[in-house]
Amino acid sequence: MAASVPASSRSAGNQKTPGSFCLGRHTLRIPMELHALNRKRLCERLREKVPENAVVLLMGGESCSRDSSDVFPVFRQESYFHWAFGVLEPDCYGAIEVSTGKATLFFPKLHESFAIWDGRIKPMEEFRTHYEVDGALQVHELPDFMTKLNPAVILTLVSRVIKTSQELRVLRYAARVSTNAHIEVMKRARPGMKEYQLEALFMYNCYYFGGCRHVAYTCICGTGSNAAILHYGGAHAPNDRSVNDGDI
DSSP states (O other): OOEEOOOOSBOGGGOBOTTEEOSSTTSOOEETHHHHHHHHHHHHHHTTTSOTTOEEEEEOOOOOOSTTSSOOOOOOOOHHHHHHHOOOSSSOEEEEETTTOOEEEEEOOOOTTHHHHHOOOOOHHHHHHHHTOSEEEEGGGHHHHHHHHOOSOEEOOOOOOSOOHHHHHHHHHHHHHHHHHHHHHHHHOOTTOBHHHHHHHHHHHHHHTTOOOEESSSOOOOOGGGGGOTTTTSTTSOSOOBOOTTOO
């Protein structure tokens, strides 16, 4: 089990502050500068290997309803796209011009009825300011945008292995949140509880105290022999065994 920290444009007191993500004074403030630095490092390394007018084009995670219903699971951004831009919204694209480092985001055009179901429709300029990029357009404008750039090479995936000091700070925060949640689970585990109740305690602590709405993967919360199953906790084995006295 491990917490996972997102990035967006909210800050303490529910005030939206361009250029950072924070869910309260008790949580970590993550500046958009972190993602800008990632893009800068990426371009610096690529300039040595690709033509001058190369473009990195990344696709964000897609929204997906549950079984063709109007129910949408909580969205988690695609990791490479998040690394480069810090965007939380689904169905987006991002382009990075390698020679200049100029970054442009593309957001879906939303029908006016979206505001009734999901809230105010933000203008493109607000997205540009929030995520501190050079431009923000709608997704349907992407083909014309790329045609005008006429890049010699389009790069679609890059490495995220080497971390900056800001990224390490975020990772250490997530590790600390996870550690504290593990400790709370150990304190409260009792014979007769269900594994899923321990999972619920873990996720509660990560979100309530750490501001981490997502965890890095489906919780593996196995007691007894279940602890030896590497990917326990999925739909086929959903953390449903009872904790017996003496179980590990």
